[in-house]
Amino acid sequence: xxxxxxxxxxxxxxxxxxxxxxxxxxxxxxxxxxxxxxxxxxxxxxxxxxxxxxxxxxxxxxxxxxxxxxxxxxxxxxxxxxxxxxxxxxxxxxxxxxxxxxxxxxxxxxxxxxxxxxxxxxxxxxxxxxxxxxxxxxxxxxxxxxxxxxxxxxxxxxxxxxxxxxxxxxxxxxx
Amino acid sequence: xxxxxxxxxxxxxxxxxxxxxxxxxxxxxxxxxxxxxxxxxxxxxxxxxxxxxxxxxxxxxxxxxxxxxxxxxxxxxxxxxxxxxxxxxxxxxxxxxxxxxxxxxxxxxxxxxxxxxxxxxxxxxxxxxxxxxxxxxxxxxxxxxxxxxxxxxxxxxxxxxxxxxxxxxxxxxxxxxxxxxxxxxxxxxxxxxxxxxxxxxxxxxxxxxxxxxxxxxxxxxxxxxxxxxxxxxxxxxxxxxxxxxxxxxxxxxxxxxxxxxxxxxxxxxxxxxxxxxxxxxxxxxxxxxxxxxxxxxxxxxxxxxxxxxxxxxxxxxxxxxxxxxxxxxxxxxxxxxxxxxxxxxxxxxxxxxxxxxxxxxxxxxxxxxxxxxxxxxxxxxxxxxxxxxxxxxxxxxxxx
Numbered sequence: 001x002x003x004x005x006x007x008x009x010x011x012x013x014x015x016x017x018x019x020x021x022x023x024x025x026x027x028x029x030x031x032x033x034x035x036x037x038x039x040x041x042x043x044x045x046x047x048x049x050x051x052x053x054x055x056x057x058x059x060x061x062x063x064x065x066x067x068x069x070x071x072x073x074x075x076x077x078x079x080x081x082x083x084x085x086x087x088x089x090x091x092x093x094x095x096x097x098x099x100x101x102x103x104x105x106x107x108x109x110x111x112x113x114x115x116x117x118x119x120x121x122x123x124x125x126x127x128x129x130x131x132x133x134x135x136x137x138x139x140x141x142x143x144x145x146x147x148x149x150x151x152x153x154x155x156x157x158x159x160x161x162x163x164x165x166x167x168x169x170x171x172x173x174x175x
Numbered sequence: 176x177x178x179x180x181x182x183x184x185x186x187x188x189x190x191x192x193x194x195x196x197x198x199x200x201x202x203x204x205x206x207x208x209x210x211x212x213x214x215x216x217x218x219x220x221x222x223x224x225x226x227x228x229x230x231x232x233x234x235x236x237x238x239x240x241x242x243x244x245x246x247x248x249x250x251x252x253x254x255x256x257x258x259x260x261x262x263x264x265x266x267x268x269x270x271x272x273x274x275x276x277x278x279x280x281x282x283x284x285x286x287x288x289x290x291x292x293x294x295x296x297x298x299x300x301x302x303x304x305x306x307x308x309x310x311x312x313x314x315x316x317x318x319x320x321x322x323x324x325x326x327x328x329x330x331x332x333x334x335x336x337x338x339x340x341x342x343x344x345x346x347x348x349x350x351x352x353x354x355x356x357x358x359x360x361x362x363x364x365x366x367x368x369x370x371x372x373x374x375x376x377x378x379x380x381x382x383x384x385x386x387x388x389x390x391x392x393x394x395x396x397x398x399x400x401x402x403x404x405x406x407x408x409x410x411x412x413x414x415x416x417x418x419x420x421x422x423x424x425x426x427x428x429x430x431x432x433x434x435x436x437x438x439x440x441x442x443x444x445x446x447x448x449x450x451x452x453x454x455x456x457x458x459x460x461x462x463x464x465x466x467x468x469x470x471x472x473x474x475x476x477x478x479x480x481x482x483x484x485x486x487x488x489x490x491x492x493x494x495x496x497x498x499x500x501x502x503x504x505x506x507x508x509x510x511x512x513x514x515x516x517x518x519x520x521x522x523x524x525x526x527x528x529x530x531x532x533x534x535x536x537x538x539x540x541x542x543x544x545x546x547x548x549x550x551x552x553x554x555x556x557x558x559x560x561x562x563x564x565x566x567x568x569x570x571x572x573x574x575x
Binding site: 040071079083086102109 | 186187188190191193194195196197198199200201202203204205206207211212213214215216217218219220223226227228229231232233234241243258259260261262263264265266292293295298299302352353
């Protein structure tokens with residue numbers, strides 16, 4: 001059996017969070033900013049449910065693949081019994097966690113920007129809308145630190161394992 | 176090296192409906208990225224129907240923090256960051272995310288042995304939270320005070336060529352909901368508290384001197400025409416005031432501000448002038464010139480009150496303050512409606528007026544304050560220092 005070199009690992013780097021800004025400065029101060037409507041196409045009861053897998057620390061990929069994460073496998077999520085307990089294996093680490101209902105639901109909003117070009121005025125104003133595209137009611141939470149999977153084979157190959165403190169890219173949610 | 180199958184095959188459903196004794200592969204989505212346009216908003220279950228029925232909006236100008244408004248309430252929007260890795264997994268058929276059509280059904284149909292994959296579209300840095308706040312109505316007052324409706328407006332209304340009407344500092348309802356961070360209900364009640372009136376589509380506060388003029392004219396006419404102040408016929412009153420040069424809309428507004436319909440359920444019911452509102456208005460007019468000795472003020476007030484009405488100094492709670500200078504008591508205008516609505520600004524205005532307040536004086540100036548999640552005792556604790564020289568003495572409130 002071929003042992004694949006893990007391409008992702010978990011590390012515990014401090015993560016910085018960005019300020020959320022709904023109303024960025026408008027290029028022209030005197031231009032009226034529209035209020036932002038929150039739209040919903042799904043209606044009550046039909047809102048598609050999204051899922052969250054939450055763990056401590058930051059998942060880091062090996063430098064060779066970190067620029068093309070798309071489609072990359074992060075790990076294996078298992079439900080070993082009929083209880084709501086889960087394991088998540090990332091690289092040579094195993095996390096143990098459980099499925100917990102959220103105290104308050106989370107809505108997934110998607111920001112839509114419409115361009116309105118006005119007559120008599122060549123200015124283009126963008127009108128922002130938020131659309132509800134999903135709801136989250138549960139998460140699978142791994143709140144413990146990962147346990148190393150010790151196996152002689154894995155141990156030998158663990159030198160291929162990369163954990164590094166790449167500064168987390170801050171995602172600025174500017175509207 | 177074998178890459179996991181690209182795609183959304185399992186999606187959130189696979190994670191949420193996880194069968195015991197099974198496993199799924201968690202992978203980065205084919206469109207994994209920062210996706211700054213995807214935002215998570217935490218909210219109370221009770222607000223869900225409002226959002227799902229499209230009754231909420233975010234309001235604020237570019238230089239203000241956004242608030243979320245339902246029909247009746249206002250919420251501050253706070254970003255709460257997390258240091259955990261929160262992997263967001265959309266449902267498999269999320270066409271808004273997987274924009275390119277990919278035929279996964281076939282893959283799932285044909286290959287049951289293939290691992291189910293749930294794909295992570297983004298790592299979420301945190302979510303938005305809502306905190307109920309008081310509406311920001313001070314701004315409403317400020318906007319409407321920029322351009323009061325007064326005598327100039329009336330002469331302008333008479334100029335029929337006034338099509339180039341100066342609309343500077345005039346605000347329609349739609350302008351106000353863009354500019355004021357308050358829900359529709361709160362904005363409506365704010366406009367009512369300010370006695371604002373919609374004239375030609377613009378919400379205006381009528382200049383107090385102008386209101387003086389029209390109320391005096393109404394009272395004079397009631398004497399001349401032998402009207403009862405408890406049963407004013409709307410058409411008659413408005414008609415006569417129009418002949419005196421007041422716009423119909425303002426004449427009606429005068430009845431709304433100083434009167435009550437005798438029978439609320441009957442549309443064309445007569446109006447009764449409200450004793451308290453009329454008396455307070457007259458008192459304010461008298462004190463506009465500055466402070467007065469109590470007895471002079473009372474004499475003038477009682478003289479000016481229309482017949483059949485009784486002036487009572489208690490009516491002026493929250494409108495005037497008295498102070499003892501030597502053996503004389505003086506009274507001056509200090510109206511709660513002229514003070515800011517935001518608690519911190521309100522208390523600082525109060526302590527500028529007086530450094531020490533007795534409860535009976537202070538209470539009328541703070542009873543209208545409402546801060547979600549804070550009782551009036553909480554407000555006092557937060558913004559004042561309470562001293563009580565002896566156990567049976569009245570407590571005194573001073574600035575913190």
